[in-house]
Amino acid sequence: MNNILLQVSNLSKTYKDKNYWFNRKCVTALDAISFEIMAHKTLAIVGETGSGKSTVAKLLVGAELPTTGQIKLNGQTLEPGNFKQRCQHVRMIFQDSGTTLNPSLTIEQLLNEPLQLNTNLDETERHQLIRETLQKVGLLADHMSFYPHMFSGGQKQRISLARAIILKPQVIILDEALASLDPSLRSQMINLLLDLQQQMGLAFILISHNLGIVRHFSDEMMVLDKGKVIEFGKTREILQKPKHKYTKRLIMSQHFQLLHK
Amino acid sequence: MNLIDIRNLSIELTTGTKPIFAVDRVNLTMKEGEVRGLVGESGSGKSLLAQAIVGVLDDKWRVDADRFHWRGNDLMRLSPAERKAIISKDVAMIFQEPMACLDPTTTIGEQLEEAVDVEQLTGFFWQKRQQRKQAAINLLHKVGIKKHEVCVKSYPHQLTDALCQRVMIAMALARRPILLIADEPTAAMESTNQGQIFRLLASLNQLKNMSILLISHDLENVTHWTNTITVMYSGQFVEAGTTEQIFNQPYHPYTRALVDSSPKANRLIPNKSRLMTLPGSIPILQHLPIGCRLGPRCPRAQQKCVHAPKIKNFHGHQVSCHFPLKDSYS
Numbered sequence: 001m002n003n004i005l006l007q008v009s010n011l012s013k014t015y016k017d018k019n020y021w022f023n024r025k026c027v028t029a030l031d032a033i034s035f036e037i038m039a040h041k042t043l044a045i046v047g048e049t050g051s052g053k054s055t056v057a058k059l060l061v062g063a064e065l066p067t068t069g070q071i072k073l074n075g076q077t078l079e080p081g082n083f084k085q086r087c088q089h090v091r092m093i094f095q096d097s098g099t100t101l102n103p104s105l106t107i108e109q110l111l112n113e114p115l116q117l118n119t120n121l122d123e124t125e126r127h128q129l130i131r132e133t134l135q136k137v138g139l140l141a142d143h144m145s146f147y148p149h150m151f152s153g154g155q156k157q158r159i160s161l162a163r164a165i166i167l168k169p170q171v172i173i174l175d176e177a178l179a180s181l182d183p184s185l186r187s188q189m190i191n192l193l194l195d196l197q198q199q200m201g202l203a204f205i206l207i208s209h210n211l212g213i214v215r216h217f218s219d220e221m222m223v224l225d226k227g228k229v230i231e232f233g234k235t236r237e238i239l240q241k242p243k244h245k246y247t248k249r250l251i252m253s254q255h256f257q258l259l260h261k
Numbered sequence: 262m263n264l265i266d267i268r269n270l271s272i273e274l275t276t277g278t279k280p281i282f283a284v285d286r287v288n289l290t291m292k293e294g295e296v297r298g299l300v301g302e303s304g305s306g307k308s309l310l311a312q313a314i315v316g317v318l319d320d321k322w323r324v325d326a327d328r329f330h331w332r333g334n335d336l337m338r339l340s341p342a343e344r345k346a347i348i349s350k351d352v353a354m355i356f357q358e359p360m361a362c363l364d365p366t367t368t369i370g371e372q373l374e375e376a377v378d379v380e381q382l383t384g385f386f387w388q389k390r391q392q393r394k395q396a397a398i399n400l401l402h403k404v405g406i407k408k409h410e411v412c413v414k415s416y417p418h419q420l421t422d423a424l425c426q427r428v429m430i431a432m433a434l435a436r437r438p439i440l441l442i443a444d445e446p447t448a449a450m451e452s453t454n455q456g457q458i459f460r461l462l463a464s465l466n467q468l469k470n471m472s473i474l475l476i477s478h479d480l481e482n483v484t485h486w487t488n489t490i491t492v493m494y495s496g497q498f499v500e501a502g503t504t505e506q507i508f509n510q511p512y513h514p515y516t517r518a519l520v521d522s523s524p525k526a527n528r529l530i531p532n533k534s535r536l537m538t539l540p541g542s543i544p545i546l547q548h549l550p551i552g553c554r555l556g557p558r559c560p561r562a563q564q565k566c567v568h569a570p571k572i573k574n575f576h577g578h579q580v581s582c583h584f585p586l587k588d589s590y591s
Contacts, residue, residue: 187522
């Protein structure tokens with residue numbers, strides 16, 4: 001099991017303030033970070049707002065161009081700007097599924113779009129694949145002709161998951177994808193994600209601030225603060241013996257709530 | 262004496278064809294100085310219940326109750342004006358998105374001064390104006406904002422979410438309420454800020470003996486801060502009891518599922534194992550199941566469950582289920 005799926009080295013991002021000619025200000029959103037993920041594994045990224053965790057996600061999917069560093073998938077460098085190659089392998093699910101689905105398209109059209117753009121399948125094959133993918137995420141084939149507003153919040157999140165896995169990617173980035181769900185639906189979604197990871201050998205990058213989910217779901221975790229990596233290692237070890245003050249505070253703020261029960 | 266005593270409260274949405282019970286015979290009692298958690302997922306009617314207590318529901322909702330007492334006064338029998346006088350004096354409410362609830366066009370100081378109770382001010386009008394300013398600043402100090410000069414002059418968008426929520430709490434405190442209803446005060450907030458707000462509410466409860474009704478969609482977030490918890494599902498009463506009873510020995514299958522599905526609460530379940538969960542999703546208001554509304558999702562459901570269960574009371578631990586899980590703990 002030592003085949004490294006995604007290798008990120010020296011990745012960083014600085015934003016320049018373009019308003020001033022002299023005295024240009026640079027904001028470092030992310031200091032150079034390096035990490036590796038294997039297939040079947042989950043990396044959790046934890047931090048407060050402004051810690052750069054969303055920047056990591058944006059750089060990985062290619063929504064932003066990195067200032068330095070490179071990303072390798074299976075030993076092959078992902079070129080910045082080459083979306084054809086990237087969006088087949090790295091997909092993303094967002095926090096609010098209600099607003100990320102186009103309300104004027106049916107589910108079939110929604111799922112058809114990435115297939116048309118990225119594969120050479122003909123219409124019947126695409127139809128078949130959409131049907132299979134919907135069943136995989138626990139929806140029915142009949143749901144294909146429905147519009148997004150006809151679904152509940154949990155089902156919408158399943159559709160965005162279907163959209164993510166339909167191209168058989170290797171890495172899925174979950175940007176707070178579980179935060180806005182109700183507890184009983186959230187555990188359903190966690191079970192579904194774990195099953196898919198088993199079946200398809202996916203690697204997840206989980207961005208979350210709920211440490212309970214992080215503890216249950218991830219193998220490794222990375223704590224970010226102001227764009228710097230503070231701690232990186234096995235989730236279990238970090239949560240049991242946090243070394244840095246910031247991590248301790250983060251764990252305290254959530255876990256003491258239940259300690260005395 | 263009970264602060265608030267509600268028995269069989271129903272909130273009905275009057276539609277063209279047949280009325281829909283968004284809240285169906287819910288009980289709620291609160292003692293003075295108590296922090297009660299009201300837990301339910303989206304669509305469980307917990308916010309409606311809070312709004313019914315404050316009396317801000319509009320005409321399309323019809324509120325009906327067997328008993329609706331506020332410190333011994335029957336609110337259902339009072340005229341709207343009398344009711345408003347009592348409620349606005351004793352009850353205050355804070356909302357989910359503090360930044361959206363504050364007026365974006367006026368400064369925090371002006372908004373706070375508006376909320377200050379006129380009866381607390383004495384003397385001539387020029388003295389009153391000074392007192393009003395001072396009262397606003399005192400309120401800010403009470404909620405732990407020390408730099409009041411900056412805060413008073415700023416507009417809501419210039420402050421962070423947690424600060425806005427503190428300002429909202431300050432406004433709620435202006436009339437020295439006995440009951441504070443907090444409708445998901447920390448939704449969409451960072452975990453460190455959540456802790457701050459909850460600590461503030463807890464200290465207000467202890468120092469001023471203010472009762473708090475804490476509404477939340479997540480059981481695990483409120484357990485540390487509450488004495489007692491009421492759980493609702495899809496507009497029906499599920500279970501009520503002390504926090505320990507609810508959390509350690511839930512009698513209702515739904516509460517059980519909520520506790521079991523929370524990875525934060527169960528530190529013993531192995532990493533990456535499957536979580537306990539209920540099948541299906543929350544029913545929408547147009548298609549509510551008859552009888553016990555959990556019925557189609559419940560693992561213990563039987564034929565009897567098409568009739569709504571009566572509330573059973575085991576030493577103050579109330580549960581509304583035909584087949585409570587009581588025997589499984591002995």
